[in-house]
Amino acid sequence: MQRPPFIAIGLLSVCVLAYEVLLTRLFSIVLWHHFAYMIISAAMLGYGASGTALNLLKEKIARHFGMVYVMAAAALAVLMPGAFLLAQQVPFDPLELLWDKTQPGKLFAVYLLMMLPFFCGGLGIGLIFTHFGKQSSRIYACDILGAGIGSLGVIVVVFLLPPNRVLNGLTALAMLAAAIAVIELKIRTKWLMELFIGMALLAIVLPGMQVHPSPYKDLSQALNIVGAKVVEERNSPLGQVTVVENNRVPLRDAPGMSLNATMEPPPQLGVFVDGNGPSALTKFDGSLAPLAYLDQLTSALPYHVLGSDEPATLESARVLVLGAGAGSDVLQALYHGSKDIDAVELDRNIIDLVSQRFRNFSGNLYSLPGVRVYITEARGFVNTSRERYDLIQVALLDSFGAASAGLYGLSENYLYTVEALQTFLSRLSPDGMLAVTRWLTLPPRDALKLFATAISALERGGVTDPAAHLVMIRGWKTVTLLVKSGAFTPGEITAIKEFCRERSFDLAYYPGMRADEANRYNLLEQPAFFDGAVALLGPQRQGFIDQYKFYIEPATDDRPHFFRFFKWDAAEELFALREQGGMALLDWSYPLLVATLVQAIAASVLLILAPLALSRCRNTLPGIPAAMYFLFIGFAFMFMEIAFIQKFVLFLSHPLYAVAVVLCAFLTFAAAGSWIAGRWQAVNKVTLAVIALGAISLLYLAILPGLFQALIHLPDEVRILISVALIAPLAMCMGVPYPTGMTRLANMSEQAIPWAWAINGFASVVGAVLATLLAIHLGFAAVILLAIMIYGLAALALRGFA
Amino acid sequence: MKRHLSLSAFLFFCSVIPTHGGEFDAARHRMVEEVLSDAAGTSSYSGRAAFSPNVIASMDKVERHLFVPADLASSAYLNRPLPIGYGQTISQPYIVALMTEVMRIGAGDKVLEIGTGSGYQAAVLAEITKSVYSIEIIKPLGEQAGERLKTLGYRNVETRVGDGYYGWPEAAPFDAIIVTAAVSHVPPPLIKQLKPGGRIVIPLGTQFMTQYLMLVEKQQDGSVRTRQILPVRFVPLTGGH
DSSP states (O other), X not given: OOOOOHHHHHHHHHHHHHHHHHHHHHHHHHSOGGGHHXXXXXXXXXXXXXHHHHHHHHHHHHHTHHHHHHHHHHHXXXXXXXXXXXXXXXOOOGGGTTTOTTHHHHHHHHXXXXXXXHHHHHHHHHHHHHHTGGGHHHHHHHHHHXXXXXXXXXXXXXXXXXXXXXXXXXXXXXXXXXXXXXXXXXXXXXXXXXXXXXXXXXXXXSOOOOOOOOTTSHHHHHHHSTTEEEEEEEEETTEEEEEEEESSSOOOOOTTOOTTOOOOOOOEEEEEETTEEEEEEEOXXXXXXXXXXXXXXXXXXXXXXXTTSOTHHHHHOEEEEESOTTSHHHHHHHHXXXXXXXXXXXXXXXXXXXXXXXXXXXXSGGXXXXXXXXXXXXXXXXXXXXXXEEEEEEOOXXXXXXXXXXXXXXXXXXXXXXXXXXXXXXXXXXXXXXXXXXXXXSSOOHHHHHHHHHHHHHHHTTOSOGGGGEEEEEOSSEEEEEEESSOOOHHHHHHHHHHHHHHTOEXXXXXXXXXXXXXXXXXXXXXXXXXXXXXXXXXXXHHHHHHXXXXXXXXXXXXXXXXXXXXXXXXXXXXXXXXXXXXXGSOSHHHHHHHHHHHHHHHHIIIIIHHHHTSXXXXXXXXXXXXXXXXXXXXXXXXXXXXXXXXXXXXXXXXXXXXXXXXXXXXXXXXXXXXHHHHOOOTTHHHHHHHHHHHHHHHHHHHHHHHHHHHTTSOHHHHHHHHHHHHHHHHHHHTSHHHHHXXXXXXXXXXXXXXXXXXXXXXXXXXXXXXXXXXXXXXXXHHHHXXXXXXXXHHHHHHHTO | OHHHHHHHHHHHHHHHSOOTTTHHHHHHHHHHHHXXXXXXXXXXXXXXXXXXHHHHHHHHHSOGGGSSOGGGGGGTTSSSOEEXXXXXXXXXXXXXXXXXXXXXXXXXXXXXXXXXXXXXXXXXXXXXXXXXXXXXXXXXXXXXXXXHHHHTTOTTEEEEESOOTTOXXXXXXXXXXXXXXXXXXXXXHHXXXXXXXXXXXXXXXXXXXXXXXXXXXXXXXSOEEEEEEOSSOOOSBOSOO
16 A cells, blocks of 8 residues: 655645735735735635545546646646736736726636636645545644644745745745655656756746736835835835835825925835835934924824923823834924834834834934834734823824725724724823824715724723813814823813914814814815714714714724725715716725625636536435535634634734634644544534534633733734634634534435535635625624534534434 | 706717717717716816816817727727826826816916826816926826827927926916826925916825815915815715714
């Protein structure tokens, strides 16, 4: 008996999982980060379709088993860069999705292309399982070990190499897997091994493939400008940081500067993260005069309030800048005389740019007396800080274009949730204030949602009269909200009015504001910001939120999609008005998600279910209970996995960490659960596992928010370990139902197994996207509860074919 | 309303008479009719029941299909934005008409455009006014547009490739300025180069999606007042609030 190719299978698994995580990185650079759910769905589709292919072709393949396996590995090697290269050639542009009828087809093409490498990987791994059935537990161990190393290892590697070089590395690794398989499977065509090794070496020495960001991304636009050049590029899992210099057409970033201002910003470099931005790295030589433009932005308001009653308080004020980036907000604080500034930034690369690579240009900003920089996650920092701040400034880091086009409609943002604001407010001095600046959108969206979120945060913090603690102003492009610990004083209100008058900014709300004070400088058809703020503070708040045509319900940690403003009713109306400019008010990210769901259903029917239905297997359909069982556990598993990925974005600080860690933990421990299930003799083990996983999930729903708050300050590695430990018991329980069901079915009607595999695959492909959609509408907690219920139904269905 | 009807009748008449360019002409007339019917919803901004006759006549005259990539010519008269390369777009005709309308330009006015793009907006302006100055920041786009406008005989349009931040001091002051390039703030030199009583129009949003128009009006005393115009009649609230 041949020995299974343990090393080759492990390497293949490393490649497939590393590729899945790497793709989320690559798609962030080319398009935008929330394509992660589509990649998970494409991976599942590849696996599912390979299962169907294996079932239909097993007799034909069996004769050439070794060669097919080796070729699948080699094809994976070629297709990992190949499919991505081809996908880049597809002129898919999400911004045109609603204008151009050909775009959904292009999206589908990208999806199918991204499925191909996973099809090959799935084929290789599935082939080994089919061929060496009796040794499957050891194969499983190698497979899962590889998956774990792949998904986490790629995170480490992305720190060291740019993503396109990592892709070359994975190609080389898959070629090596093919070469090793030639030895392990004792294939006689020895030149194949030499060929594969040669190709692996070639992949290493060849330059990385060009990754072309969408021409509509901010970086692409900046590089088109005459005189622009990239002067620095750095990579980490947090993003690709690119610095652009343009001496001919300088950046001149002064977002929403007052029209009364006559100055020009000093020289600046543009800092882009994954092609989004830019944020400005401003030249600073110690002289404050060139920074005067920073006093002409709405975000300068809190400094005028702080110094209004007692000018000396401004100098002694403790300022915290969250999301300090390349330092504009720190410069703003310095300009206004602050001598005590804490700056928090997540991405070490950006701090290094300011402090090392461009230290002379930036005036070594982060090492100036009175300025301290912390490289950590904002919420974790605030949560564990013992300081009391007079001002917490939340920087405006996303670009105007991205925000106004609804690019972030699907992404989680844990800075603008009720819980986040509560945490920030709890760290303020008795007269301290929180300042948040957002881009202005019309009709008002961000501003009113933020206002509603702040009201909820104040109320939850025990404030009985939130109206006395809130001030909002608007310029022509930005809105600034102030939330104060105490009530605003008459002196402060006077300072706010004066600040706005001098700069022709409008008052949107202050305690005691009269209607005729709104809408004076920057005229809107209706004083919509003032009216909205008043309605949100009034007794009819919920009615106003419900009737508003955009979704402005406060964001919470359970539903942290701050940038989701989409409502179906309004969408219908806006789509009808598309030719009168209505289209611009529709967030495209939501229709994209729906389009992805439709294509996931179509593709999985087409590639997983239809081939079986058209083959001889059409006569071996399992009974309804068995079919439902595999459908249910497919959906429930995916719901749990996606909900936990999104939930752990808060704890692990970044979507990529969350995808890698949660995927790795789920795979590894679900495999362990499967292994235990095989040796566990209990009759009702599925029921027991479902009860256990239900109990664990409910416990997590209750304790995770508090636990995350308490532990979020710990170093990355420790948080990763804690995440794995938290997921382990849950995933182990979730590993039980699949093999148990398969064994049952094998005993009853073995011919129906391909169907069980396919139905489960279908549910996984669709579930990955559906879970994201449900999470946006119902929240993560509801998705997890739904998963528990579906597991419950699965346990019942199992009785039907026991 | 009467004028609206007579203009529509005129356009319908134009569309049924075969003219030079055949199908493109008919498509253009249809596009203008569409833009015209969309205009009713914006009367509260422009202060008029419909777009001005000179704006409509200009939209009806400028051959948009000559300003888009050849492979998109067949879509040129759809009321939608189209890509023109380099991550730029040619705006939706309705938005072009609206921007031109709110600039309120007269036949003798001097207009500055920051962001030539394909040159379509400059051509529309050039049909209405005596001189248009246009600056493009992306070299190949600016060169192509300059060449195109020259070929089409727009002798009253001057183009330049370069930085639009400082405007066009040699030709200043201007009666109106349109800034279609992405800007983080309104460049103070542009306000300086605007005549008292003049207007600056800035569409804000992304490629393919104009969120709103910003209108800067310079008063006789040199101070400025701004208005923000939502191109679409969309009331965000239903019910009794």
